[in-house]
Amino acid sequence: MTEALRIGVAGLGTVGGSVLRILRDMAEMLNRQCGKELVVTAVSARDRSRDRGVDISAMQWFDDPIALAKSADIDVFVELIGGDDGPAKAAVEAALKAGHHVVTANKALLAKHGVTLAKIAEDKGVLLNFEAAVAGGIPVIKAMRESLTGNTVSRVYGIMNGTCNYILTRMWDEGISFEDCLKDAQRLGYAEADPTFDIEGNDTAHKLALLTSLAFGTQIAADDIYLEGISNISLADIHAADELGYRIKLLGVAQKTDTGIEQRVHPTMVPTSSVIAQVHGVTNAVAIETDLLGELLLSGPGAGGNATASAVLGDIADIAKSRPGFQHGPVFSTPAKALKPYKRARMRSHAGGYFIRLTVEDRTGVFAAIAKRMADNDISLESIVQRPPMDPAGDVSKTVILVTHETTEAAVKKAIDAILRDGHLVDKPQMIRIERAG
Structure with missing residues (x-):
């Protein structure tokens, strides 16, 4: 078996504790599958004395996760601290610049700084893996x-x-x-x-x-x-x-x-x-x-210690199986420097329209006025239903439910705004998009 993969883990909460326990309990199987020993050599967390159900006495302790990230005694830095800035960002940057592979579950960090971090990783020829950042244990990344x-x-x-x-x-x-x-x-x-x-x-x-x-x-x-x-x-x-x-x-x-x-x-x-x-x-x-x-x-499973830890371990295993000196693929499928600027589209529903629920005054002409506002904005209605009041003896309102054909978000909001101005509503309108789904 080749030289061990040395792992440093920053953040020993629910997910971090699960990662350590699985690495301990499944060591023989993981080592066999990866072709090398996976060893946690160092850890960092806020509370050294907390019982995490795992013996960490043989692991080097770092009070500062950034110092752990820079350590020459690790090959992989696992960031489970959380937060889109602060220690998490500084530690991941430090690890990448030191030439260490990084595994993170931190979607907030990547959503804010992912492109910058990807550029560093690609320039340094190291991996930045983040399977656990989206949908827990589902291998969507x-x-x-x-x-x-x-x-x-x-x-x-x-x-x-x-x-x-x-x-x-x-x-x-x-x-x-x-x-x-x-x-x-x-x-x-x-x-x-x-x-x-x-x-x-x-x-x-x-x-x-x-x-x-x-x-x-x-x-x-x-x-x-x-x-x-x-x-x-x-x-x-x-x-x-x-x-x-x-x-x-x-x-x-x-x-x-x-x-x-x-x-x-x-x-x-x-x-x-x-x-x-x-x-x-x-x-x-x-x-x-x-x-x-x-x-x-x-x-x-989209969350929880074991589900998220499973994704983290999958990322670690990919690093363990990678060949030394091999040119790794880009972090976001496309090289970070070649990612196109995001161009926001005009939002519309392509799935069949909108559900609109209106609570209106129970009087003559309201139904027709609502239908007219929809027509004024070129909104075609698939169905329109009037519901009687829950208490016919005392309630002076009724519910109107509309289902539209495909239309634009702007048109629906413009029609609802007009209905509001007409003064027919007695409660806040509700609009829910209808989506085509498999």
Whole structure:
């Protein structure tokens, strides 16, 4: 067996602890598969005394992760610190500049600084692997960087946040409100004490930005994504979607159009019969549409210590199997210096339109006025349904549900704005995109 691969791990939380335990427990199998011994020689974390279920006494301890990243006693630096700047960024830069391979699970860091870090890695001839940064244990990065070579990608989309999918699944299955589902998710550890980053779509946006770069050879543009979370999804929306034959999912979607690249994260109605509609709970799924293969759907655990650690170990194994002196492929499929500037497309739905729910005053002429506003903006309606008030004796409002044919985002918003100005609405309007899904 050849010389051991020396690994330094910075960040010993849930994922870091899982990485150390799997390397310990599966050492014989991993060493055999990789053709060399995988040895964690050094670690860094905030608390040296914390019990992580793994003996780290034989490993060199670094209080400073940047010092670990620069150490001549490691070959691979594994960054599990988190954060888009600060120690994580400084340590990854230091490791790459020192000529060390880097493995990271940090989507926020890559979404903000990925192109710069890729340039350093490629200039130094080292690997920057980040499978664990998108969709947990699902090998979507490897598939896009390697397995789809020769394919032209037209669209990539998917469920990339387990917290949101868990909440929407419970709302549909059990008729529980968004607020109650969120509390349960926090209690079970699926959601953070401050869940904003997840439920407002930021986490999905970071992951989508990385997939967009891989799919279309563009510079990462995480700040140029249309973003809408799930906090405004009500049980009324869930029930209406069910009756119309749809499920509501938070999707990240990136696709090439005639005006550029469209990136968006928002609640979406997908046909109940589609495969992605059957992805429940904390599971993630990513679909990739290509010219040669058609649609490829990858699904599996999107978060958690073991799932994320599995992706980290896969990246380490790829490094262990690489040949010394071999010219590695580009970090984002296209060399970092050749990534094209991102050109934002005019956003529209290519999947059949929009679901619009309006709570209006129950009086003559409202229905006709709404239909006219849609027609004024060249919006063709597939269906329009009026629902009677829940309490006919006391309620003076009713619900109008519209399903449009394909149209532009701008047209729908312009029509809704006109309806608002007309003064017919008694509650905030709801608009959910309908997406074509496999």
